[in-house]
Amino acid sequence: MDNINENFEILKKTQENEVAIVMVPFPAQGHLNQLLQLACLISSSYDLPVYYVGSATHNRQARVRANALNPSDIAKIHFHDIPTPEFASPPPDYNALRKFPSQLQPSWDASMLLRESIDSFLRDISSKARRVVVVHDTLMSYNVQDVLSLHNAESYIFNCISVFTLYCLMSLSVGISLQLDEELLKKLPSFEGIITDQLKNLGASQIPYMDIRSGDIHNSSKVIEGAFLDLLAQVASKQEKKQWAIGPILPTKLDCVANRNNMCLDWLDKQPSRSVLYVSFGTTTSFSDREIKELAMGLEQSKQRFLWVLRDADRGDVFTGEDRKIELPEGFEERVEEIGLVVREWAPQPEILAHSSTGGFMSHCGWNSCIESITMGVPIAAWPMHSDQASNSFLVTEVLRIGLIVREWEKREELVSASSIENGVRKLMASEEGDAIRKRAEELGEVVRCSTENGGSSQIELDSFIAHITR
Template identity: 40%
Template sequence: MGEDGNGGRLRVVVVPLPAQGHLNQLLHFSRVIAQRGATVSFVATSTHIHQVRSRVQGWDLHDFDIRFKELPMPHLSAGEPDAQSSHMFPLHLTPLFEAVEDQLGSHVDQLLRTVCSENNNRVVIVYDTIMGWIQSVATKYSIPAYAFRPTGAYYNLWVKQVSDETRGLSPVNISEKRCFPERLLKYSRRQRSMLGAVKGYIINTFSALESEFIQQGREEFVYGGKPVWTVGPLLPQTFFNVEQRSRSQADIECMRWLDTQPPASVLYVSFGSISSLSAAQIRELADGLERSGQLFLWVLRISDGAHFSTELQFDSTCRFLQQGYESRLEGRGFIARNWAPQLDILFHKSTGGFLTHCGWNSTVESISAGVGMLAWPLHTDQFANSALITRELKAGLQVKEWQNAEENEIVSAEEVEKAVKRLMRSEEGMQVRKRAQELKGEARKAVGDGGSSWKDVDSLLHHFSQSFSD
């Protein structure tokens, strides 16, 4: 796909939101289209390029034609996480998103002007839907633009129904206030209002996972009548093949611990890269895990900072644990420091369940690994994802009922203990884990030769090439 329909060189410019889950998805998307012959420019601040490059799993960055284009880090007066915030969403990230929009427009303009000149104006751009302001720059240079939705089709339906005030039909009975701080909600709505000129939407999902909701979204005009391509799961296909899979070297200590555990015996516990639990909640979770008697691997961390500076904050977070907790659980529980190689953990033979915040990356990765989930959503799309996992896919269980829950609701140790035992030891949990294994097979088919996502990537690349003849 190095040449477009008119024989000119075609470059795909990819612009993610500077948050780990968004960066990660679009980097994997870049790999997928580069593997098919596209030349890709991945555009982000130098800080966030370093962040996503240091955490990539399952493939070598040098194997694909991906060129990293660095933007300066915008000036921020703050940007560090507050583990004791009254809202579960990491409020310190919203000023970063706003600063990128306010301060980097001229830098993006200059970059696109240069890229167009170098590629004879044969350029298309793919940007995160929460970076809608990119559209005005793309329009200035007549660059065909495509919006990447980093959330699933089920959640996209919920957003549309809430905005249309059809809450009675909504798949999730949770208020926007619970999911979004007001400042983020205002920012997101502004970005979505700028998407009218996009050529179509790209989603990290696959047909067998969400076909019903993708079709319903088309019917309810969620995508504005534009084409939709489902290209997921966006993760290296080598993870589906035990013979080909090579483990990353990141945080190898926790992987060595996993190697010593029986098959499907360990509960993996992680709340993602941009979420923090309060001190009180950490103590309840720790107590519940201990009382459950379950083997577990817990990634204990606080949210990424706007400047990617949380790698040294593990010790302060661990102060929330009871004295002697780690030594008391030595051999039965492993607490990983900050970031851990999630794909390696999920695809490990010893991992039998996943206590998760239900971020879309984690959801898709757990399904792809065939690991049943224990749903503990915190904010944004996570409540909708938890409903998809538990109600629709039957691939997980809720830690508790969340309807109309308060923002700062604490999950008790008793609730944690009960939920862990349900997933890992009950007949109900066994059925959930069996269903997750079935979905793993569907995920593998989707990205394999001739699969639904494979075909959609081909269709998308053809659309890129044809966009210059419109």
């Protein structure tokens, strides 16, 4: 009975608003997270009905890990679970020299079988709303292709990567030389080896269906990447697609978030201002025992305060399988007890970065982590692992100049020594150069946060997108 009432209320709200928005994320944490943030932003700010469509396990993953989002906003999102074929969910290979998360490939392959179910759902919504607006990940273009057959539906790609990375990839794919300063061009990391052949093939299979879209949305801001938005518009001019830079889409005021009762935040409350290095490598990085030992020694030898989130990379289904027990050097946690905290569970990253005690972030430079760090004004010690992370780290360190490199992308298969880690940590957290980087990061963070307020560039872009889809 409850389900019938709930469905009636959803239908009633859809009809009242006339426009229904359907989010179709790619099943990887950084993608699930950004589309859920966007869903909550649109639902709470514009009171439009928003549907979040994916497999039951990935919808659950998005909800459970919803950092920085208000539970009451998540409660307004209509999650629609689509039956997904069973897929293998192997553990990550933590000894692999290449850090690409190949263990996720079976779950990505399974997600390519959702076209019919998504089409059926869209047809149902289409019959009840004046317009259906599908916002989807680039890598889900194949699955939403039937938007074309619906008279009142249109689709938009939401790009989960930086505009800089997208500009570089698009330029290279069409054979256009990059419009970068000559000195920057010399330092630009190679795009060779950033992904596996399997993911490259999956990406290529989406290309025939990408032109269906009516425009592109970016989780970035003109104040961060204005120059690259202009360059991207030049490269994509023949496509005649509208562009909106509406980021950062994460909440920028985190005072009222439910995560306040958290051991990380409690510990940070006791530390001096800007004194703590936050260390986290996201959900797709696994370190070998030797790499963890070097990292632990480097942090200890730096004698700087740190909060280290020590977790293995995700499986395709994060709710199955035993987590690996990652061993630290004997006595390490006891020796660093006064200055360090090691956390082995999910951590509230945006809130940690927003905390006044956090003064730096050692990161793999996934775009989620970059945009969160930039927004909160925290400088980055960059250690890229795969995919877009090398170009993001270049953007952060060479273009925006709000970070430094811990490990060069070209040396990605080499062991990073404790002394290299120690030096990088000291430079960021306890040197004049680090202070200058931090000052630039704090100034940029302030400008970025202002861009999301009334009259700011990102808020204007978001209002423009909403006005366009509700026209």
